[in-house]
Amino acid sequence: MAKRIDVSGLSAYYGSFRAIEDISMTVEPRSVTAFIGPSGCGKSTFLRTLNRMHEVTPGGRVEGKVMLDDENLYGAGVDPVSVRREVGMVFQRPNPFPTMSVYDNVAAGLKLNGSYKKSQLDDIVEKSLKGANLWNEVKDRLNKPGSGLSGGQQQRLCIARAIAVEPKVLLMDEPCSALDPISTLAIEDLIGELKERFTIVIVTHNMQQAARVSDRTAFFNLAAVGQPGKLIEIDDTERIFSNPSVQATEDYISGRFG
Amino acid sequence: MSTLVQHPSSLQGARLPKWSPWAIAVGSVAVSIGLCVATGIESKIQWGLIAALLFVFGTYFIAAGVEGKRQAKDRIATSMVWVAFIIAVVPLASLVWETVKRGSKVLDGYFLSHSMGVVSDTEPGGGIYAAIIGTLEQVGIATLIAVPIGVLTAIYLVEYGRGHLARAVTFFVDVMTGIPSIVAGLFILSLLLIFDMSFSGFAGALALAILMMPVVVRSTEEMLKLVPNELREASLALGVPKWRTILKVVLPTALGGITTGVMLAVARIAGETAPVLLLVFGNPFINNNPFEGAQASLPLYIYQQYANSAGSEAAYDRAWAAALTLIAFVMILNLAARGIARWKSPKTGR
Ligand SMILES: Nc1ncnc2c1ncn2[C@@H]1O[C@H](COP(=O)(O)OP(=O)(O)OP(=O)(O)O)[C@@H](O)[C@H]1O
Ligand SMILES: [Mg+2]
Numbered sequence: 328m329a330k331r332i333d334v335s336g337l338s339a340y341y342g343s344f345r346a347i348e349d350i351s352m353t354v355e356p357r358s359v360t361a362f363i364g365p366s367g368c369g370k371s372t373f374l375r376t377l378n379r380m381h382e383v384t385p386g387g388r389v390e391g392k393v394m395l396d397d398e399n400l401y402g403a404g405v406d407p408v409s410v411r412r413e414v415g416m417v418f419q420r421p422n423p424f425p426t427m428s429v430y431d432n433v434a435a436g437l438k439l440n441g442s443y444k445k446s447q448l449d450d451i452v453e454k455s456l457k458g459a460n461l462w463n464e465v466k467d468r469l470n471k472p473g474s475g476l477s478g479g480q481q482q483r484l485c486i487a488r489a490i491a492v493e494p495k496v497l498l499m500d501e502p503c504s505a506l507d508p509i510s511t512l513a514i515e516d517l518i519g520e521l522k523e524r525f526t527i528v529i530v531t532h533n534m535q536q537a538a539r540v541s542d543r544t545a546f547f548n549l550a551a552v553g554q555p556g557k558l559i560e561i562d563d564t565e566r567i568f569s570n571p572s573v574q575a576t577e578d579y580i581s582g583r584f585g
Numbered sequence: 586m587s588t589l590v591q592h593p594s595s596l597q598g599a600r601l602p603k604w605s606p607w608a609i610a611v612g613s614v615a616v617s618i619g620l621c622v623a624t625g626i627e628s629k630i631q632w633g634l635i636a637a638l639l640f641v642f643g644t645y646f647i648a649a650g651v652e653g654k655r656q657a658k659d660r661i662a663t664s665m666v667w668v669a670f671i672i673a674v675v676p677l678a679s680l681v682w683e684t685v686k687r688g689s690k691v692l693d694g695y696f697l698s699h700s701m702g703v704v705s706d707t708e709p710g711g712g713i714y715a716a717i718i719g720t721l722e723q724v725g726i727a728t729l730i731a732v733p734i735g736v737l738t739a740i741y742l743v744e745y746g747r748g749h750l751a752r753a754v755t756f757f758v759d760v761m762t763g764i765p766s767i768v769a770g771l772f773i774l775s776l777l778l779i780f781d782m783s784f785s786g787f788a789g790a791l792a793l794a795i796l797m798m799p800v801v802v803r804s805t806e807e808m809l810k811l812v813p814n815e816l817r818e819a820s821l822a823l824g825v826p827k828w829r830t831i832l833k834v835v836l837p838t839a840l841g842g843i844t845t846g847v848m849l850a851v852a853r854i855a856g857e858t859a860p861v862l863l864l865v866f867g868n869p870f871i872n873n874n875p876f877e878g879a880q881a882s883l884p885l886y887i888y889q890q891y892a893n894s895a896g897s898e899a900a901y902d903r904a905w906a907a908a909l910t911l912i913a914f915v916m917i918l919n920l921a922a923r924g925i926a927r928w929k930s931p932k933t934g935r
Contacts, residue, residue: 426834
């Protein structure tokens, strides 16, 4: 079910500004990969190239190759809509649909695509909410608006919404940055469970979080402001945090940088 | 800490009682009346102005004496807001009052359900049934034409439009906003002449649609821009195609505002007289068919009652009653718009 991502020679632009340059890496299926790096080095940009959300931004353009198992996401004739069905995404700020109830939010991906049977929907919603550790908190208010939940609950609602469409890969852009430690812990546990089924990529500014949840860690950096961001190294998380092969990584992790 | 204990009054100055603004207002009105009667000033407007000035400055000096400078400034700002509010409300209230007073004379079931027919303009009798039908049909058709085009244009501009075409569309919408209604009427009239057709409610509706469209585009555009981009991205990231994202996520989120904008546009064209005068022509008899023959319409009826009445009291009464009906019609629309906006807008809370 989970799929491998193989990126080679990827650059992304905003208009004429090159935000990331020549990135190559492999993300293993059924694993958690963490992206760390200073602000503005292009982590979010890179993440969004992995499900073709980058080109949604005006002026957004991508060069290079992203293989999902053996299909190039940027190959000719690839439909971005079907790519996004395979590669789901959770955003930094919780963004439940304000006009929809909790139930409809979770069902949104299926309902909006019209590809569901009414009888299955209840099961899928319950399963996804349980998967996101939210079921117990919302099972009595499924028909209340999703924006009435707390921030942490909203974020888990968004995760439930993302996993309800059964993607192969789940991208998370700083999913815990607006959350308290308890909700953060709930989401970290959740990531641990989800990696049994999905390939997970997570951007985080929290070193401990990267160390706790991820199997592999990628460090991004940029030479100077206005320069494109680059992948410095990617390795097993343990190695990155104990004995990285590049000096810049060690400086960043130990706080001797930025 | 110790300084606070030593000077407990430093945080607790003297305050004017709650009723003092009212007292000052009543006082300044009384003084101004007295002053004006004494000096023989006749104009009520001058009375009001003097009272307003007395109120603002009286508040300032009394507050400055009792409460201190800062509170006095606060009160002067508050009293000026009140004066501005009253200046804004007085003309509106007096207009509504005048219309209700004069319009209610002949406004009854008979008036609403009968037309002028053969009743001569200078005699009492008759009614506005034909005008109501005409206004409803013309405004309804104009809305049916303008709203889909306007909303779709706004969707294009916000969601798809890039580059030259979008800029050109924006420019022409701006130009259209400035078209005087008589010009829109003349434009349709020239079409009528070219194609050798005659007056009809539909022709009037076309001109009204031209006037309505830019308003709908503008308000819808603003509402769509308010929809946070994160929602679009959230939907796209679920693998939902763009058109469905717009239809099911963006539009419902903005629906309350869009409805309000449409209702305001409807209210605006409901009172248009010039294009109706040119294209619908007016008709004392009931004509239910908007596609053929002259029709009546409320604003036109008001105008014609005034223009053709040769000073007859009966015609003036009918004109006022029709004006009252038109105001009520627009007000009901506005209330409906607010209701829909509140009902449809995103709900927060549990
Ligand atoms: N919409 C945009 N238009 C133009 N430039 C952008 C846009 N979004 C990001 N950038 C630029 O691209 C570069 C990378 O941004 P990105 O958001 O990917 O950084 P990041 O690593 O995610 O930072 P952070 O850790 O603060 O989230 C930055 O220089 C940023 O200014
Ligand atoms: Mg970011």
